Amino acid sequence: MHSFLDFDQARDIAKKHGTPVLVLSKQKVIEKYSKLSNALPRVSLYYALKANPYVEVVRILNEVGSNFDICSIGEFNTLQGLQINTGNGRVIYTNPTKKEEEIRFIHGQGIDLFVFDNSLELRKIAQSAPGGNVLLRLEVSNPHCVVNLSYKFGAEAGEAEPLISEAVSLGLNVKGLCFHVGSQTANPQPYVDTIMTCKKIADRLTSRGIRLDLLDIGGGFPVAYTSSIMPIEKFCEPINEALDNFPPDTRIIAEPGRFLVGDAIVLITKVIGKSRRKDVQWYFLDDGLYNSFSGKVYDNTDYNIISEKTRNREQCVVAGPTCDSFDVISTKKVLPELEMGDLLLVTSMGAYTSCSASEFNCHKRTPTVVVD
Numbered sequence: 371m372h373s374f375l376d377f378d379q380a381r382d383i384a385k386k387h388g389t390p391v392l393v394l395s396k397q398k399v400i401e402k403y404s405k406l407s408n409a410l411p412r413v414s415l416y417y418a419l420k421a422n423p424y425v426e427v428v429r430i431l432n433e434v435g436s437n438f439d440i441c442s443i444g445e446f447n448t449l450q451g452l453q454i455n456t457g458n459g460r461v462i463y464t465n466p467t468k469k470e471e472e473i474r475f476i477h478g479q480g481i482d483l484f485v486f487d488n489s490l491e492l493r494k495i496a497q498s499a500p501g502g503n504v505l506l507r508l509e510v511s512n513p514h515c516v517v518n519l520s521y522k523f524g525a526e527a528g529e530a531e532p533l534i535s536e537a538v539s540l541g542l543n544v545k546g547l548c549f550h551v552g553s554q555t556a557n558p559q560p561y562v563d564t565i566m567t568c569k570k571i572a573d574r575l576t577s578r579g580i581r582l583d584l585l586d587i588g589g590g591f592p593v594a595y596t597s598s599i600m601p602i603e604k605f606c607e608p609i610n611e612a613l614d615n616f617p618p619d620t621r622i623i624a625e626p627g628r629f630l631v632g633d634a635i636v637l638i639t640k641v642i643g644k645s646r647r648k649d650v651q652w653y654f655l656d657d658g659l660y661n662s663f664s665g666k667v668y669d670n671t672d673y674n675i676i677s678e679k680t681r682n683r684e685q686c687v688v689a690g691p692t693c694d695s696f697d698v699i700s701t702k703k704v705l706p707e708l709e710m711g712d713l714l715l716v717t718s719m720g721a722y723t724s725c726s727a728s729e730f731n732c733h734k735r736t737p738t739v740v741v742d
């Protein structure tokens with residue numbers, strides 16, 4: 371909600387780089403990594419590249435000691451391009467459904483932790499990464515998340531024991547369980563409930579002689595968009611308490627994406643047109659739904675648009691620059707009266723924005739520049 375850039379800084383950046391431009395704050399990424407690490411003292415963090423694979427984001431997180439969660443060969447190539455050491459367990463491969471050649475390639479690169487949620491996937495892993503390490507992904511029912519990641523993935527709790535037994539019989543090494551509560555989850559309770567479900571499954575398996583030594587609590591940690599959120603320290607308190615139910619030698623990891631980078635990027639965009647249509651004010655910007663605002667479509671997100679003006683505020687429609695009527699960012703923004711060329715700042719534009727942008731109408735994807 372709060373912009374780390376003020377309008378004077380934005381004008382300087384726009385003068386130098388043009389608009390639209392995404393501005394990445396290095397300090398903010400470092401701060402977010404440190405906040406989450408401190409709030410979850412028992413948990414090792416694996417940055418989920420899918421939230422924003424921009425090389426500078428990855429480079430900064432590598433410098434502060436983050437591990438990485440990847441889901442494609444392309445994401446692996448990004449790590450390699452930065453000469454990041456992908457061995458020693460620093461990288462996990464968490465896409466629940468993958469091609470066999472993908473598993474073979476990734477395993478051949480020394481990455482040895484794969485996720486499965488069904489029997490066919492298990493057999494693919496056993497075939498392409500024989501003896502490999504696996505995590506069973508469980509589904510999570512969480513009506514409070516903004517993006518439900520259990521719609522497509524996750525086994526039911528009742529399937530866990532038969533699937534894990536099958537994994538063992540296929541010669542795989544079952545390291546543990548994982549889940550994703552859903553992205554942008556504003557309430558910690560779904561983590562607590564699912565951690566306790568995992569504990570019950572782990573106890574039942576222990577009594578059968580199968581010991582799980584890893585729990586992966588996924589991503590989902592929220593950032594502020596148009597309303598404020600719980601401070602992360604408070605958010606993580608009940609999660610830490612739930613984790614205390616696991617013995618100290620159980621390794622706990624998480625795969626945060628949005629939290630680490632979501633509010634580390636501000637978009638600077640410019641008013642390039644206006645019109646009054648059926649007595650409703652329309653503003654056209656030089657960035658839109660097909661570009662950095664793609665998260666409105668794919669990530670269900672409404673963004674906070676800030677003007678430095680204050681007069682004549684009214685509800686208006688904000689649209690992007692393409693020749694498509696679908697390219698509408700919001701029909702309900704309350705903005706002051708704007709003029710051609712006015713700059714606007716859009717906060718929390720770091721996660722699931724530029725990475726899902728397109729070049730529709732041959733508009734270039736909005737570039738990202740880094741500030742300290």
Ligand SMILES: Cc1ncc(COP(=O)(O)O)c(C=O)c1O
Pocket residue numbers: 418420421439464465519550552553554588589590591625626627628629721
């Ligand atoms: C397997 C997996 N891990 C981690 C993440 C990152 O989630 P978030 O950005 O909500 O932290 C995602 C998001 O899609 C995911 O699918």
